[in-house]
Amino acid sequence: MKSIIVLGGGRIGSAIARDLNQNYQVLVADRDEKTLLHLKESFDLNIQKLDLQDKTGFSESIQPFDLVICAVPGFLGFETLKSIIEAKKNVVDISFFKEDAFLLNNLAQRNGVTAVIDCGVAPGLCNMMLGNHLSEEVLSYTCYVGGLPFEREKPFEYKAPFSPIDVIEEYNRPARMRMDGKEISRPALSDKEIIDFDQVGELEAFNTDGLRSLLKTTQIPDLKEKTLRYPGHAALMEVFREAGFFSEEILKVDGIEIRPIDLTSKLLFKSWQLKDDEREFTLMKVEIKTDTFFHEYMLFDQTDQDKKMSSMSRTTGFTCAAAARLILENKFVQPGIIAPEIFGADNVCFESVIRDLKKRQVNVQYKRVLR
Amino acid sequence: MKSIIVLGGGRIGSAIARDLNQNYQVLVADRDEKTLLHLKESFDLNIQKLDLQDKTGFSESIQPFDLVICAVPGFLGFETLKSIIEAKKNVVDISFFKEDAFLLNNLAQRNGVTAVIDCGVAPGLCNMMLGNHLSEEVLSYTCYVGGLPFEREKPFEYKAPFSPIDVIEEYNRPARMRMDGKEISRPALSDKEIIDFDQVGELEAFNTDGLRSLLKTTQIPDLKEKTLRYPGHAALMEVFREAGFFSEEILKVDGIEIRPIDLTSKLLFKSWQLKDDEREFTLMKVEIKTDTFFHEYMLFDQTDQDKKMSSMSRTTGFTCAAAARLILENKFVQPGIIAPEIFGADNVCFESVIRDLKKRQVNVQYKRVLR
Numbered sequence: 194m195k196s197i198i199v200l201g202g203g204r205i206g207s208a209i210a211r212d213l214n215q216n217y218q219v220l221v222a223d224r225d226e227k228t229l230l231h232l233k234e235s236f237d238l239n240i241q242k243l244d245l246q247d248k249t250g251f252s253e254s255i256q257p258f259d260l261v262i263c264a265v266p267g268f269l270g271f272e273t274l275k276s277i278i279e280a281k282k283n284v285v286d287i288s289f290f291k292e293d294a295f296l297l298n299n300l301a302q303r304n305g306v307t308a309v310i311d312c313g314v315a316p317g318l319c320n321m322m323l324g325n326h327l328s329e330e331v332l333s334y335t336c337y338v339g340g341l342p343f344e345r346e347k348p349f350e351y352k353a354p355f356s357p358i359d360v361i362e363e364y365n366r367p368a369r370m371r372m373d374g375k376e377i378s379r380p381a382l383s384d385k386e387i388i389d390f391d392q393v394g395e396l397e398a399f400n401t402d403g404l405r406s407l408l409k410t411t412q413i414p415d416l417k418e419k420t421l422r423y424p425g426h427a428a429l430m431e432v433f434r435e436a437g438f439f440s441e442e443i444l445k446v447d448g449i450e451i452r453p454i455d456l457t458s459k460l461l462f463k464s465w466q467l468k469d470d471e472r473e474f475t476l477m478k479v480e481i482k483t484d485t486f487f488h489e490y491m492l493f494d495q496t497d498q499d500k501k502m503s504s505m506s507r508t509t510g511f512t513c514a515a516a517a518r519l520i521l522e523n524k525f526v527q528p529g530i531i532a533p534e535i536f537g538a539d540n541v542c543f544e545s546v547i548r549d550l551k552k553r554q555v556n557v558q559y560k561r562v563l564r
Numbered sequence: 565m566k567s568i569i570v571l572g573g574g575r576i577g578s579a580i581a582r583d584l585n586q587n588y589q590v591l592v593a594d595r596d597e598k599t600l601l602h603l604k605e606s607f608d609l610n611i612q613k614l615d616l617q618d619k620t621g622f623s624e625s626i627q628p629f630d631l632v633i634c635a636v637p638g639f640l641g642f643e644t645l646k647s648i649i650e651a652k653k654n655v656v657d658i659s660f661f662k663e664d665a666f667l668l669n670n671l672a673q674r675n676g677v678t679a680v681i682d683c684g685v686a687p688g689l690c691n692m693m694l695g696n697h698l699s700e701e702v703l704s705y706t707c708y709v710g711g712l713p714f715e716r717e718k719p720f721e722y723k724a725p726f727s728p729i730d731v732i733e734e735y736n737r738p739a740r741m742r743m744d745g746k747e748i749s750r751p752a753l754s755d756k757e758i759i760d761f762d763q764v765g766e767l768e769a770f771n772t773d774g775l776r777s778l779l780k781t782t783q784i785p786d787l788k789e790k791t792l793r794y795p796g797h798a799a800l801m802e803v804f805r806e807a808g809f810f811s812e813e814i815l816k817v818d819g820i821e822i823r824p825i826d827l828t829s830k831l832l833f834k835s836w837q838l839k840d841d842e843r844e845f846t847l848m849k850v851e852i853k854t855d856t857f858f859h860e861y862m863l864f865d866q867t868d869q870d871k872k873m874s875s876m877s878r879t880t881g882f883t884c885a886a887a888a889r890l891i892l893e894n895k896f897v898q899p900g901i902i903a904p905e906i907f908g909a910d911n912v913c914f915e916s917v918i919r920d921l922k923k924r925q926v927n928v929q930y931k932r933v934l935r
Binding site: 348349429431432435436437438444446447449450451453455456457459460461463464 | 802807815817818827830
């Protein structure tokens, strides 16, 4: 039986491990013993304590495994991925680090390593959807995506499945996009539009910086990603941002030095935390326009209350696990840093991912109409 | 010529000094040399450096004067007033301190000192208006009051004529009021209602804790004070308050200890600062219901651009100066801690204050209708 080491036992890492553990020998490595103990007791997963900030013996630790899943926090992502590639291990990465992954492309190719990056739902699955049409002449790509609680609790009507600071940084960072062939940048939270979804009613979409690899790997003249929230959230976040509460610059307050974003994240953590058993959903709509067709993908997924798994963990984790299976089964063998759109351009891979998701009740609706 | 010492040369203190300097010999005392120099150069006022936190020689400093105006910051107010009464000097206080002034009543009576407290616009003038009807059977008293910029700058549509922390504390502190003869407490910012004013259009009124002495000196069964802002301000402030940004409790953020209210005040100071030459207004509506009449007082005042004096300074400062004149001229001689409603109950005093305000173009409209 092939074996996998999952680095990082957080929400997403544990979802991946639980999924892959059905077919493979899986070991979860994390530095936090409490997290590991929970994974052992609740899901009977094999565990190992490992501090990734300590690189000694890292290569030896991962050597016995056929594949590595890199599900570490973003700030550790790039360095960890580099170490995995140096150790000549195939890897699927879900750490969404800020550095440029393609800087590791030569190393990965030299070492014959397949390293699929950004392999979640968005980025991830949406890129694969686009990838599946890269053989056509794509004119525009738009991804609308958001994870939201069903219960609309005033005033924010939002719960963060990850740390508020990561969400707030998304509201700060200008959104890069392509328009008429030119790369432009718009403020985060701008260009708000209301979209009515059958499943949840009206949501608001606004610009965020989420295109990542797509700006590098494709020449499509129109590319944009927008985040979905309940209407009004963006305007409220703009108030906080414009008044300085999201600032990453140190401010002196009566002699105390503090970054406003740190205090804000700490306070919003309370308001934005999903309650135990609180139901949430993930909604993603991808629109791809080609010369001939208008393709539309629609994903709507909800908390799995039986398995106590959020839709964010399900959609992200199952996509990653599906890619991992294909690599383990030698269905995808191209070495280098592989953006998910390149992975999805392989028709066998794309269909396999969609099939794996469907088996887990993550249903993707697809339709195309002639333009 | 009679002489006055004004303790505190801030916005209000300097407005009082400039007004009284026309008829009396006035000295302004402050610990800040820059403030004093400005008062000397711009308004030819007599100045003296004096640190009120250092009590040595304080009694001697104020001894030569016929009257003291106490216009120090709130946190120094009570102790300073006490020292003035101990020095047996009549005083008009405008420091709006939090402590109970009536604790000094025995001392003031023993020393034969007249100490008029809370002698601004609200508290102050509104109390005098009520005081003028205390000989009737008053059934209810409501004061609507606010100071606002003419220019409505999103999102707060507010500028603070004093430190944001004082405003935020007003949004935190439960509003004490009397309803059907019972003292009750409602959250600040609650019971929002929209009122249309001829001068400025629709404003929003909500509960704040501003009744102060009225809850002690009167038995009127219905008493309330509401603050006026542009519509929407209160709801936004509630978001900040409920999310913890106004909290006065120390919070630990990555090892740094800070009170959220301090950071919030620091950030809002930028958004809430009146620009140079920005025009603002003060609006106050007092409704007094008696068995027979419905009395209504209406005050609307604007920035004096020629004299570079805000309406807040004008309405507060001129009321205080008018009271000071009456005490200096021995028109009001009652010793003790004198709440402004008691001062206003004296008809000669009340009419003199209204007349002094009118001379300075602070016009109070009064109407009464039979119920």
